[in-house]
Amino acid sequence: MADPHGFQKYPRTELPHRPVPLRLLDWNEVTELGDVTQQAARCMDCGVPFCHSGCPLGNIIPEWNDLVRQGRWREAWDRLHATNNFPEFTGRVCPAPCEGACVLAINDDAVAIKDVEVAIAEHGFAQGWAEPVRPSFSTGMRVAVVGSGPAGLAAAQQLTRAGHEVTVFERDDAPGGLMRYGVPEYKLEDRFLDRRLEQMRAEGTRFECGVSPSAADLALFDATVLATGTPVARELPVPGRELSGIHQAMEYLHGA
Structure with missing residues (x-):
């Protein structure tokens, strides 16, 4: 049961920003971790939790909010990972439609759900809870995953844990897709991606980078x-598109 008065006692607070003089010296994250216990206590554990339906992953947000409030971090870690393979990514990059759906936002500031999510993920990694989950048996089935963005990585991890032999093909030099080559470092540092990839490799997922598999290559697998x-960007026939300095977003992000 959530703190019935938490939303009245505590205002919304967000993760603190690093001092500007330090941020100017690198491309690392702008924010730094802080105490989110009070923020988690603001969750009202609504009878109809619209934050749950507002989350594309269906995260059971009130449950891990209350576990954080009680200091039961390991249970919060397990509950969060029951619906989300990579909370350290979504907590940093997701636009947080869950917060837009938060009932508290009707007449107050929404719970800072993203910050609680990141805090759970980082606490778990610091405690060594991100251990490889190796399958207990092998199905003998080989699966190819083409693309190593968040969707490809999540599919690969779930399939590997189900006992399949999974190979991820990536045309770029390293796995990650837009998380590595599109999202800037101040939003998502590569080190967060790399430590998760280490876990996946330890679980048995194979990665082949710098390749574009042919139909013949994929035919060697049981499923793809x-x-x-x-x-591939879509051209928009709007006035001024031909002017200099107009770039496609994906091309710009990848090149930057």
Whole structure:
């Protein structure tokens, strides 16, 4: 049961920002971790939790909010990972429609759900809870995953844990897709991606980078997951498109 008066006692607070003089010296994250216990206590554990339906992953947000409030971090870690393979990514990059759906936002500031999510993820990694989950048996089935963005990585991890032999194909030099080559470092540092990839490799997922598998290559597998995203931009016939300095977003992000 949530703190019935938490939303009255505590205002919304967000993760603190690093001092500007320090941020100017690198491309690392702008924010730094802080105490989110009071923020988690603001969750009202609504009878109809619209934050749950507002989350594309269906995270059971009130449950891990209350576990954090009680200091039961390991249970919060397990509950969060029951619906989300990579909370350290979504907590940093997701636009947080859950907060837009928060009932508290009707007449107050929403619970800072993203911050609680990141705090759970980082606490778990610091405690060594991100251990490889190796399958207890092998199905003997081989699965190819084409693309190593968040969708491809999540599919690969779930399939590996189900006992399949999974190979992820990535055309770029390293796995990660837009998380590595599109999202800037101040939003998502590569080190957060790399430590999760280490876990996946330890679980048995194989990665082949710098390749574009042919139909013949994929025919060697029992199943194929296509998770290439939308790398080809769509041209919009609008006035001024031909002017200099107008760039496609994906091309710009990848080049930056």
